[in-house]
Amino acid sequence: MTYQKMDGTLVPAVGTLDSPAHTLTVSRAAGDILPGHIAQAQPTQIATFTYTRPTPDRLSLDGQLNGHHVTLSLDQVDLNSFPLRSTKFKWVQDYPHFS
Helix, strand or coil, X not given: CEEECCCCCEXXXXXXXXXXXXXXXXXXXXXXXXXXXXXXXXXXXXXXXXXEEXXXXXXXXXXXXXXXXXXXXXXXXXXHHCHHHHCCCCCCCCCCCCC
């Protein structure tokens, strides 16, 4: 998994999910991680959360992130609402599509 800092930096991390306990633990990834490779966790935990799914399209996380209590609410977004998916965008085009 990867998370993004406020300065835009992407940071590799390892997420451990315990479904029966409804917990998610995020730890630092050991060393440099190449895209598509599985990272190994370091003993340093970044965050621990308990999670609930109040509705099928919402995920709520509550716990500690870098020593601070946080509550996160994530809403699922229809992927086709993004312009890259909703237009006939092609990486190579004979004629540009600007609209």
